[in-house]
Amino acid sequence: MSIGELLSVYGEKYLQGLLTTWELTIFSFIGAMIIGVIITVFRVCPIKPLRLFGEFYVQIFRNIPGAALLILLVYALPELDLILSYHSCVLTATTLIPASFCSEYLMSGINAIGIGQIEAARSIGMTFPLMMRKIVIPQAVRFSILPMTNLLIATMLTTSLASQVPLSPTDLTGVVSYINTRSVGGVTSFLISAFFYCITAVVIGQLGNLLDKKVRILR
Amino acid sequence: MNTYTRTVRDALYEEPGKKAKKQIAVATAISLVAIAVFIFFIAKAFYDNGQFDAKYWSFFTKYTTWRFIANGLVGTLEAAFLAGLMAFIIGMIFMIGRICNYKILNRIATVLIEFTRGVPTLLFIYFFFLIVPQLGINLPSIFRISIPVAISACGVVAEVLRSGVNAVPKGQKEAALSLGMTESKTFTKIIFPQAIHQVIPALIAEIVIVVKDTTFAYVINFPDLMQNAKVLISNYDALLSVYLVVAVIYIIINYILNKISVAIARRTQTSPVITR
The missing domain is CATH 1.10.3720.10 (MetI-like)
Incomplete structure (x- = not known):
């Protein structure tokens, strides 16, 4: 099929696919940030069981393949009388996995600050909240901007898991599979979806670089 | 303590005093109970749905x-x-x-x-x-x-x-x-x-x-x-x-x-x- 034909017949599908991908990406990313921050607080707090829980969470969700997690959520949870809609299964999978990476980035952001600074802060009599507010968090956030940009792109790539369950409207990857199981879409049908993914990734990357340049700490 | 195991997250707090130690102990106990309850509910869901049955694992x-x-x-x-x-x-x-x-x-x-x-x-x-x-x-x-x-x-x-x-x-x-x-x-x-x-x-x-x-x-x-x-x-x-x-x-x-x-x-x- 030519690009004109594809867009006139399936144009709306592609548009809906793009919007679905964006929607999943944004909600997953927000969720991943929230869970990631909570897990990171667990991992740095002085309470041992919470630390262990945080480490356990990260090791599980860092290492589980997305497909395996999605299959567990879709097929195994109903065996435990817990039935989630396809949409929430996808959203759960695409949130829990990036959350573990979010926590890893934040931890390396905290570790990049350097013990010397924290010891210095304490030795001039800063209280813990003051030190957090003035020394740790501002630097950790700035260190994390580029990794978080990459995480947002990775989250977008992860949302292609949505094509593995019957969703309506389906995401950008699902559209390609939808078109090509019904007719001969050809290479163009793939390139349209790929183009939308790439453009989104490039825009996110550029915005991240811009933001990073604004707030970067020069050493 | 060697410098290797001392990471930033250990440096964030001072050595806890008497009062802080007590608070940490209480928080530890509460979190242990919370995690135990969490595991209990997962196990209960498995048990209630017969997922521990021998036919699934044997x-x-x-x-x-x-x-x-x-x-x-x-x-x-x-x-x-x-x-x-x-x-x-x-x-x-x-x-x-x-x-x-x-x-x-x-x-x-x-x-x-x-x-x-x-x-x-x-x-x-x-x-x-x-x-x-x-x-x-x-x-x-x-x-x-x-x-x-x-x-x-x-x-x-x-x-x-x-x-x-x-x-x-x-x-x-x-x-x-x-x-x-x-x-x-x-x-x-x-x-x-x-x-x-x-x-x-x-x-x-x-x-x-x-x-x-x-x-x-x-x-x-x-x-x-x-x-x-x-x-x-x-x-x-x-x-x-x-x-x-x-x-x-x-x-x-x-x-x-x-x-x-x-x-x-x-x-x-x-x-x-x-x-x-």
Whole structure:
């Protein structure tokens, strides 16, 4: 099929696919940030069981393949009388996995600050909240901007898991599979979806670089 | 205390006093109870739905079950190895294109690298599964999974290799050239060996992604771990237990790979990597 034909017949599908991908990406990313921050607080707090829980969470969700997690959520949870809609299964999978990476980035952001600074802060009599507010968090956030940009792109790539369950409207990857199981879409049908993914990734990357340049700490 | 185990998170707090110690003890107790309740409810859900029944777990004591799982694992490792090898070769070519002295090649390589990094693996898989056969090309099933996985990894590999090359001090190249070595000899004998040494942890971390991506092999019916799990499920009518065991196997493999990557990073004094 030519690009004109594809867009006139399936144009709306592609548009809906793009919007679905964006929607999943944004909600997953927000969720991943929230869970990631909570897990990171667990991992740095002085309470041992919470630390262990945080480490356990990260090791599980860092290492589980997305497909395996999605299959567990879709097929195994109903065996435990817990039935989630396809949409929430996808959203759960695409949130829990990036959350573990979010926590890893934040931890390396905290570790990049350097013990010397924290010891210095304490030795001039800063209280813990003051030190957090003035020394740790501002630097950790700035260190994390580029990794978080990459995480947002990775989250977008992860949302292609949505094509593995019957969703309506389906995401950008699902559209390609939808078109090509019904007719001969050809290479163009793939390139349209790929183009939308790439453009989104490039825009996110550029915005991240811009933001990073604004707030970067020069050493 | 040696400096190695002392990380920032340990430095964040002072040595707790009497009062703080008490508070920490109380918080520890509360969190322990919370975690215990959490585990209890999971176990209860398993028990109430009969998921602890012997029929769901007893076949895991059979030799044949594990041999079947091992066969699937071999399929996964074959696909992952092939994909990793191809990703390395293509990544190498992209990287050379990116750093060579021809502006046009630089441009092309940059576009290709960004393209492979911006498109999800599943889309590449559907490309090779649904669209390539439309063009009259029939690939064996192992290639239908390992080529797309390799393509989606090669852009990252190229960037990783390039960061290794950039990390080699400029003086090395200048010294080699002034000794009369040719441009290509300088690269193969001086720059590249040092570059690869730098990026081994990052390359191992990339293998984790390759292993994860091969789980999509069920899309094309390639007999990997996930696909064999499906067969076990229909044989024993035990869905939850099989998928759980398979997920744990994947987690263990990737966990070990990540640990190796971190251990090598520590030994070679390069920074450990976090990938997606």
